[in-house]
Amino acid sequence: MAAAKSKTSQCPIARSLDRIGDSWSMLILRDALQGVTRFDDFQTRLGIAPSMLTRRLNALVEAGLMERRPYSTHPPRADYLLTDCGRAFRSVIIALFAWGGDHFAPEGKSLLLVDTTTGAESEPLLIDRRSGQPVTQPRFQFAPGPVANAQLRQRYVATPAQPALPVGTGS
Amino acid sequence: MAAAKSKTSQCPIARSLDRIGDSWSMLILRDALQGVTRFDDFQTRLGIAPSMLTRRLNALVEAGLMERRPYSTHPPRADYLLTDCGRAFRSVIIALFAWGGDHFAPEGKSLLLVDTTTGAESEPLLIDRRSGQPVTQPRFQFAPGPVANAQLRQRYVATPAQPALPVGTGS
Numbered sequence: 001m002a003a004a005k006s007k008t009s010q011c012p013i014a015r016s017l018d019r020i021g022d023s024w025s026m027l028i029l030r031d032a033l034q035g036v037t038r039f040d041d042f043q044t045r046l047g048i049a050p051s052m053l054t055r056r057l058n059a060l061v062e063a064g065l066m067e068r069r070p071y072s073t074h075p076p077r078a079d080y081l082l083t084d085c086g087r088a089f090r091s092v093i094i095a096l097f098a099w100g101g102d103h104f105a106p107e108g109k110s111l112l113l114v115d116t117t118t119g120a121e122s123e124p125l126l127i128d129r130r131s132g133q134p135v136t137q138p139r140f141q142f143a144p145g146p147v148a149n150a151q152l153r154q155r156y157v158a159t160p161a162q163p164a165l166p167v168g169t170g171s
Numbered sequence: 172m173a174a175a176k177s178k179t180s181q182c183p184i185a186r187s188l189d190r191i192g193d194s195w196s197m198l199i200l201r202d203a204l205q206g207v208t209r210f211d212d213f214q215t216r217l218g219i220a221p222s223m224l225t226r227r228l229n230a231l232v233e234a235g236l237m238e239r240r241p242y243s244t245h246p247p248r249a250d251y252l253l254t255d256c257g258r259a260f261r262s263v264i265i266a267l268f269a270w271g272g273d274h275f276a277p278e279g280k281s282l283l284l285v286d287t288t289t290g291a292e293s294e295p296l297l298i299d300r301r302s303g304q305p306v307t308q309p310r311f312q313f314a315p316g317p318v319a320n321a322q323l324r325q326r327y328v329a330t331p332a333q334p335a336l337p338v339g340t341g342s
Contacts, residue, residue: 010281010282011201011271011281011282012267012268012271012272012275012276012281012282013197013198013201013264013267013268013271013282014198014201014271015271015275015276016267016268016270016271016274016275017194017197017198017267018194019271019274019275020194021194022193022194023188023189023191023192023193026184026188027184027185027188030182030184030185034313034326034327045326064274085274088270088273088274088307089270090307091266091269091270091297091306091307092263092266092267092270093184094266094297094306094307094311095262095263095265095266095297096183096184096187096188096263097183097184097187097313098262099187099259099260099262099263100182100183100184100185100186100187100190101183102259103187103190103235103256103259104183104186104187104190105183105186107318108316108317108318109316109317109318110181110182110183110315110316110318110319110320110323111181111182111183111184111313111314111315111316111319111323111327112313112314112315112316113299113306113311113312113313113314114311114312114313114314115299115301115302115304115310115311116310116311116312117310118302120301120302122299122300122301122302122306122311123299123300123301124297124298124299124300124306125297125298125299125300126262126265126266126295126296126297126298127295127296127297127298128284128286128293128294128295128296129293129294129295129296130286130291130293130294131286131289131291131293133286135262135265135284135293135295136259136261136262136265139286139287139288140265140284140285140286140287140293141284141285141287142205142268142282142283142284142285143282143283143284143285144281144282144283145279145280145281145282145283146279146280147278147279147280147281148281148282149281152281152282155205155216156205156282
């Protein structure tokens with residue numbers, strides 16, 4: 001399903017989602033980023049059916065996010081290790097963590113991101129490296145890049161100086 | 172499927188994924204953040220089956236990310252508008268955009284994030300608001316929060332001062 005979408009899409013968001021596939025894959029990546037490498041450990045943590053887990057792990061290997069490294073031949077067993085590309089997905093996981101913590105944790109904070117050098121709770125913020133401004137501000141807009149095809153140019157027309165959307169107080 | 176996972180999970184990442192459901196929902200949110208509000212426009216842009224789109228939009232409304240606002244009764248038609256919670260998902264979309272642009276765009280940049288006040292290309296970076304440091308550094312680790320249940324405490328044991336993972340050069 002996801003594969004069909006991105007075949008015709010140049011959009012880096014669509015392509016990213018195509019590499020991930022679904023929520024299970026993102027939860028696998030979440031746990032891999034916590035250091036989980038073994039099939040049985042993923043299965044126990046996620047409560048996912050073995051056949052489903054196999055399919056997702058194979059897809060993540062094929063997409064270049066994980067690497068399968070055998071550690072036993074009898075029986076055949078392997079570690080699933082993150083590639084550089086897979087490790088870089090940490091920024092998406094942290095963005096999801098922050099969004100979820102802001103909106104779906106009425107009872108309080110169950111999970112923190114901690115700066116281990118100070119012990120302080122971290123407050124993730126997505127900024128523009130150049131200006132230092134939060135990129136969630138309406139002044140930051142998507143626009144077609146140099147290799148954009150006609151479809152993408154049509155979708156992301158000349159960047160408006162004014163936000164196209166009503167701006168909420170929550171972001 | 173995603174719903175089943177989060178029923179037992181306190182993890183804000185799992186809860187977030189539960190609200191989104193799948194890749195289609197994230198692509199709907201991507202387009203909504205570009206200003207798309209109407210069923211037909213979502214359908215044309217995404218090439219998604221109407222029944223599938225209806226299901227995803229209803230789920231996003233139910234999850235509190237979108238709001239259905241009727242603009243015609245004969246025939247019955249509605250705009251789908253982002254709530255504050257839905258608009259805040261922009262940070263996740265931008266994180267996905269940056270990750271996809273870094274890893275799945277061998278031909279060059281098809282999409283840019285632009286600072287419309289300067290015209291400069293933005294470089295999204297996820298930092299810790301307190302220290303100003305990128306939170307993708309291994310010094311930032313997840314740890315159980317004050318309301319964490321036993322399951323979550325077991326998963327996110329005492330934060331190690333050393334990174335649990337081999338650190339790649341790519342992140």
